[in-house]
Amino acid sequence: MYLYKNSDLNYYLNFEKWIPKCGIIKGGGIEVEGMLYIVPTPVGNLKDITYRAIEVLKSSDYIYCEDTRTSAVFLNFYDIKTERRSFHKFNERSKVDEIIELVYSGKTISVISDAGTPGISDPCGILVSEIDAKFVRTLPGATAFVPALVNSGLSTDEFTFIGFLPPKKNERMKKLESLEDMTQTLIFYESPHRAEETLLDMQTVFKTRNAALVREISKIYEETLRFNFSEIPFDKITFKGEMVILVEGGEEKAVDIWPRVRELMESGMSAKSILKQIKEEYKNEEIKRNEIYDFVLKNSKE
Numbered sequence: 001m002y003l004y005k006n007s008d009l010n011y012y013l014n015f016e017k018w019i020p021k022c023g024i025i026k027g028g029g030i031e032v033e034g035m036l037y038i039v040p041t042p043v044g045n046l047k048d049i050t051y052r053a054i055e056v057l058k059s060s061d062y063i064y065c066e067d068t069r070t071s072a073v074f075l076n077f078y079d080i081k082t083e084r085r086s087f088h089k090f091n092e093r094s095k096v097d098e099i100i101e102l103v104y105s106g107k108t109i110s111v112i113s114d115a116g117t118p119g120i121s122d123p124c125g126i127l128v129s130e131i132d133a134k135f136v137r138t139l140p141g142a143t144a145f146v147p148a149l150v151n152s153g154l155s156t157d158e159f160t161f162i163g164f165l166p167p168k169k170n171e172r173m174k175k176l177e178s179l180e181d182m183t184q185t186l187i188f189y190e191s192p193h194r195a196e197e198t199l200l201d202m203q204t205v206f207k208t209r210n211a212a213l214v215r216e217i218s219k220i221y222e223e224t225l226r227f228n229f230s231e232i233p234f235d236k237i238t239f240k241g242e243m244v245i246l247v248e249g250g251e252e253k254a255v256d257i258w259p260r261v262r263e264l265m266e267s268g269m270s271a272k273s274i275l276k277q278i279k280e281e282y283k284n285e286e287i288k289r290n291e292i293y294d295f296v297l298k299n300s301k302e
Helices: 006-013 051-059 068-077 092-104 125-130 145-152 169-178 195-206 258-266 271-281 289-300
Strands: 002-005 022-026 029-033 035-038 062-065 084-086 108-112 136-138 159-164 185-190 210-215 223-228 243-247
Touching: 035 092, 035 125, 051 108, 062 068, 062 092, 068 084, 092 108, 092 125, 145 185, 145 210, 145 223, 145 243, 169 195, 185 195, 195 210, 195 243, 258 271, 258 289, 271 289
Parallel strands: 035 108, 035 136, 062 084, 062 108, 159 185
Antiparallel strands: 002 029, 022 029, 185 243, 210 223, 210 243
């Protein structure tokens, strides 16, 4: 815990001089607890960062980085001299207790990934799930899939973020096939060395759906390519840089309830009981009472 005088309260509420501490007014001063900040960093252009994020990073006690060498470019650009420590998928489990102990002892900790928002296809999930929620603040900021979704021209009303697919072909195909009936726009991340193989697997599953490939977001060579899986324009694709692949959602398929209605009729159930059973089994479907009764009446005479 840190203790500050009440006279300092305005300082901590002044956004121009804002410091990321969790202040609680107690007695004669402000008792300040530690805090964990999940800080998004640029996915391309180094200027894609908020003033608040820079302030948080500068005033943190430690910054935990996915790769301290990669993060050095961004941190040095903004003259952020906070001590850096490593935090990646290979040591996340061992670092969780260390970070939580620091936060609970009153330290302000920031976590950053190489690019984008930690926890989105990057380490951080275990840490956030195990620390008390009142000690976590995730700042708004850069992430690759949002601008890619908007650029794609596909529906933004409903979408599902999948992230990276399994690297092994059999597992990847199994995952893609499980997504075939989803009606939302699907969003995938993919590395350039595996993108061509992934697109061919997607073509097998999604056949004639519209799609988009967005790469190098916020960088000089940013590119969005829209196409249909019936003919993937491989000659126009540059397999360099991190890629976002977006796939049009499938059409909603009408559910055929009538074989089940007939089955219940054959079991001797009354029309009223059949209606109740069908409504229970098909909760997400619009079941019309009159249609059920008409069907039962018509087919009971056959």
